[in-house]
Amino acid sequence: MSTSGFLSKPYTVRLEKLISNGCSLAHVDGMAVFVPYGIPGEEVQIEITESKKGYLMGRIMGILDSSPDRVIPPCRLFGRCGGCTLQHIGYSKQLELKQEMLAEALARTGHIEAPPVTVHPSEPYGYRVRVQLHPAKGGGAGFMASGTSTVLSASSCNTCCPGLNRLLADGVEIKERTTFFAPDGQQVFSAAAGNQTLDIAVKGKVLKASPQCFFQSNRAMFEKMLSVLDGMVTGGGTYLDLYSGIGVPGIFFQDRFQQLIFVEESPVSARYGALNTGAYPNCRFFNMRCEDWSASKRRCRSADTVFVDPPRTGLSSAVRQYLIKLKTKKLFYLSCSFVTLARDLGELVRSGYRIESFDMFDFYPQTADMECLVGVSYGS
Numbered sequence: 001m002s003t004s005g006f007l008s009k010p011y012t013v014r015l016e017k018l019i020s021n022g023c024s025l026a027h028v029d030g031m032a033v034f035v036p037y038g039i040p041g042e043e044v045q046i047e048i049t050e051s052k053k054g055y056l057m058g059r060i061m062g063i064l065d066s067s068p069d070r071v072i073p074p075c076r077l078f079g080r081c082g083g084c085t086l087q088h089i090g091y092s093k094q095l096e097l098k099q100e101m102l103a104e105a106l107a108r109t110g111h112i113e114a115p116p117v118t119v120h121p122s123e124p125y126g127y128r129v130r131v132q133l134h135p136a137k138g139g140g141a142g143f144m145a146s147g148t149s150t151v152l153s154a155s156s157c158n159t160c161c162p163g164l165n166r167l168l169a170d171g172v173e174i175k176e177r178t179t180f181f182a183p184d185g186q187q188v189f190s191a192a193a194g195n196q197t198l199d200i201a202v203k204g205k206v207l208k209a210s211p212q213c214f215f216q217s218n219r220a221m222f223e224k225m226l227s228v229l230d231g232m233v234t235g236g237g238t239y240l241d242l243y244s245g246i247g248v249p250g251i252f253f254q255d256r257f258q259q260l261i262f263v264e265e266s267p268v269s270a271r272y273g274a275l276n277t278g279a280y281p282n283c284r285f286f287n288m289r290c291e292d293w294s295a296s297k298r299r300c301r302s303a304d305t306v307f308v309d310p311p312r313t314g315l316s317s318a319v320r321q322y323l324i325k326l327k328t329k330k331l332f333y334l335s336c337s338f339v340t341l342a343r344d345l346g347e348l349v350r351s352g353y354r355i356e357s358f359d360m361f362d363f364y365p366q367t368a369d370m371e372c373l374v375g376v377s378y379g380s
Helices: 091-108 162-169 219-230 250-256 267-277 290-294 317-326 338-350
Strands: 010-014 024-028 031-035 043-052 055-065 118-120 130-135 141-144 151-153 178-181 198-202 205-209 236-242 257-264 283-287 305-308 330-335 353-361 371-378
Touching (some): 010 031, 024 043, 091 353, 205 267, 219 250, 267 283, 290 317, 330 338
Parallel strands (some): 031 055, 305 330
Antiparallel strands (some): 024 031, 130 141, 130 178
């Protein structure tokens, strides 16, 4: 079907649901339209701004029937910045919409019924301790504009912690995209400053890390997730941690297992992971791709507890097949993409695993993203 005829015409539509990119879905003459900054249930007038393969992009020209959950965004860059997509929606409604997206992904992608989900809200703003900034034209730093290569100069960010906001207010000068990390919310470290070893106190342990390592952006929700997981990990013979980063969360369960095995691909994260686990004789750390490790002679033939925390692409086919053959008693899956999580859970469930717990942690308020921790076990 040609879509050129849709352009530059006004349409009145009812927004149907939120989708994973933060847009609301509508339809025009049977064609799907992605509409930014709407709220499901609203009736709006839109114009079609772009024709893509299989769908259209729309822009709200006017709101004819506004949602009671619509609020005034606090950020002056909202609507232009590529970071937040949901600041126009009240926080309780954001959580409701995220649960609906999750349930639909499990049904449509995973072909499984959504289990009861425990939702863990975050502070809506001021939660971010890790951020990427870009050099702004004319000095200072900022964020990428939505859908473009333009950098929007920023003197503050509502989602960032006090330390990062001071950095922005001071007009930090950078030459290229740079990650900044404020583990305590106050003192800021730059990944561009070279090798730095930071001591980060987390739940009674001091973890060694670097600004160049991956570390969760929402420190409070990260610790909440650890507390929930702590109550579910009972111990046993072997614990396996895939995509283990700097050794978290396995390092917190070191005294519950006879042996703990960690696998991490990133050389930087693996270096600090080896430092964090090296003091314990029952820990072994491998700097390898999980796909390579699971096919090697070093792989576990059995494990009492497995924890996986893959990137947004989810588990590769090779790792899924390894876990299916492993038939572990307890498998915990932490995911930052509910779509790939649904795909992977569907295959695990059809292979004999069953879902025992499902927690959604809102690590990223004001966006359509979330973290999910799912506990599954093999057999009856």
